[in-house]
Structure formats: C-alpha cells, structure tokens
Amino acid sequence: MNLIxxxxxxxxxxxxxxxxxxxxQVAYTYEYSNQLFEWINNRMPYSAVIVSSVKDLTTxxxxxxxxxxxxxxxxxxxxxxxxxxxxxxxxxxxNDRLAAAVAAHHSYPNSNVLVIDVGTAIxxxxxxxxxxxxxxxxxxxxxxxxxxxxRFTDKLPLVEANFSPPIMGKNTTEAIQxxxxxxxxxxxxxxxSKLTTDLGSLAVILTGGDAxxxxxxxxxxxxxxxxxxxxxxxLILEFNASNKNI
Numbered sequence: 685m686n687l688i689x690x691x692x693x694x695x696x697x698x699x700x701x702x703x704x705x706x707x708x709q710v711a712y713t714y715e716y717s718n719q720l721f722e723w724i725n726n727r728m729p730y731s732a733v734i735v736s737s738v739k740d741l742t743t744x745x746x747x748x749x750x751x752x753x754x755x756x757x758x759x760x761x762x763x764x765x766x767x768x769x770x771x772x773x774x775x776x777x778x779n780d781r782l783a784a785a786v787a788a789h790h791s792y793p794n795s796n797v798l799v800i801d802v803g804t805a806i807x808x809x810x811x812x813x814x815x816x817x818x819x820x821x822x823x824x825x826x827x828x829x830x831x832x833x834x835r836f837t838d839k840l841p842l843v844e845a846n847f848s849p850p851i852m853g854k855n856t857t858e859a860i861q862x863x864x865x866x867x868x869x870x871x872x873x874x875x876x877s878k879l880t881t882d883l884g885s886l887a888v889i890l891t892g893g894d895a896x897x898x899x900x901x902x903x904x905x906x907x908x909x910x911x912x913x914x915x916x917x918x919l920i921l922e923f924n925a926s927n928k929n930i
Contacts (some may be wrong), residue, residue: 687730687752688917690780691737696720699911700727701918706911730754734921736779736913757924759783759917766790766923767815778807781820783916784891785811787909790919792887798879799912800872803892804828808875813885823871826894829864847897869901876904 686701696717699709712720733756735749749756757763761774761782767789771777780801788797789811799820801807804827809820824832826845834842846861853859880886890899891912899906909915 685730686921687733688914689735699914732921732925734917736917765920767817769817771819780913781807781809784912785809785817786919787912787916788889789815795885795887796883797887799889801892802894873903
C-alpha cells in the first residue's frame with residue numbers, strides 16, 4: 685500500500701494506492717490536520733510514502749513523517765521522474781503541475797497531452813508524445829477574476845460565480861458572471877484549437893476543483909480525471925521505488 689500526501693496552500697490531502705489504483709482519499713484544512721494523521725495511522729503499514737508540498741513542511745510534520753514505517757520520498761524538482769522536464773526554471777514549477785504531466789503521459793503515451801487544471805488559477809501544461817514536459821500557461825481562475833473585477837474598479841460588485849450563465853448578461857451581476865464564465869470557456873477552447881492545429885494530434889485532460897463545471901460546455905473532446913495529481917505522485921513514487929531511489 686502506497687501513501688500519497690499532498691500539502692496545498694489551504695488543505696492537506698492524502699490518498700492510498702494499491703497496485704496502481706487509488707483505494708481512498710481524504711482532505712483536511714490545516715486546522716484539522718491532527719485528524720489526517722489519525723487517518724494515516726489507522727491505515728498502516730505502508731510500503732512507500734511520497735510527500736508533495738507547496739509550502740515548507742513544519743517541524744511537527746517532519747517528526748510525524750519520521751514515525752511512518754516507510755521513509756517518505758520528499759518530492760522536489762530534483763526528484764527523478766519518468767518524463768523529461770524541459771521547463772527552464774524547474775525550481776519554480778509547482779509539484780502539482782509536474783505530477784499531473786507524469787500521469788497524463790502515462791495515460792496517453794502515444795499522444796501529445798494537454799493538462800488543464802481549473803482551480804484558483806487555471807494552468808495549461810503540455811507534454812509531448814516523446815515524454816517531454818514543455819511547460820504551459822497560467823491564468824486567473826473563476827474566483828480570482830470575480831475578485832479582481834471588484835477590487836480594481838470603483839463600482840463593480842463582488843458577485844458569486846454562476847456556472848450556468850446565459851451568453852450575455854441582462855444586468856451588471858449577470859454581465860460579470862457571464863463575462864468570467866464565457867471568457868474562460870473561450871480561452872480553453874482557443875488554446876486547445878491552437879495546439880491541435882500546431883501539433884496535429886492532442887489529448888486533453890481536464891482536472892481541478894472547477895473542472896466539472898466546464899467539461900460539458902467545451903467544444904473540444906475532453907477527458908476528465910479529478911485525481912490526476914494523486915495518480916502522478918503515485919507513479920513518481922513507484923518509479924523511484926523500482927529504481928531503488930528510496
């Protein structure tokens with residue numbers, strides 16, 4: 685049994701994998717992280733553990749990880765991975781983006797693959813059919829766009845997201861909701877169409893917390909995998925275990 689730990693900006697997530705398949709997953713805010721470690725302890729022993737974090741791990745976290753029966757692999761830009769990373773500044777590349785690229789290439793090894801992660805930010809990451817991660821784009825997600833329109837204007841209100849708006853709004857609230865949602869749809873479809881024209885063939889995987897709101901409204905065929913980052917981290921863990929790096 686493999687244990688996957690993903691420390692994000694606001695939540696820490698965990699998953700267990702057995703023979704390449706996810707068994708279960710949980711997520712907690714840091715306020716309730718003690719419950720996470722109870723969950724971990726109730727599922728031991730583990731054959732291997734990987735830890736990915738966008739923030740510095742606390743001393744307490746390190747102490748708890750040292751109690752695990754398997755020494756954890758701390759995922760960083762120096763960790764060996766089963767694809768080539770051609771990003772020019774690997775030290776600034778988010779672990780989640782790279783892990784998702786690993787899973788994407790594993791799922792579609794004979795195709796160029798674009799991963800679109802629709803969350804707080806929207807990231808677009810391209811891996812070639814030869815297994816080379818080329819990089820991608822980062823743009824604001826739904827909540828960031830709504831907050832920016834309110835914060836950087838004098839009169840536009842802060843409105844809630846509407847994931848099923850009409851094409852055009854009939855009042856200011858609707859205009860903002862429509863503009864943000866339809867703008868993101870056009871952005872995603874435009875990037876997919878451009879890359880498909882340039883590359884000839886392209887598989888597209890949609891992931892992230894807001895992915896489900898967009899998938900049925902996009903013009904281009906899309907695959908959805910909401911566990912793509914977890915899958916990638918497990919693949920990286922298995923790759924390092926098989927090469928005796930841990």
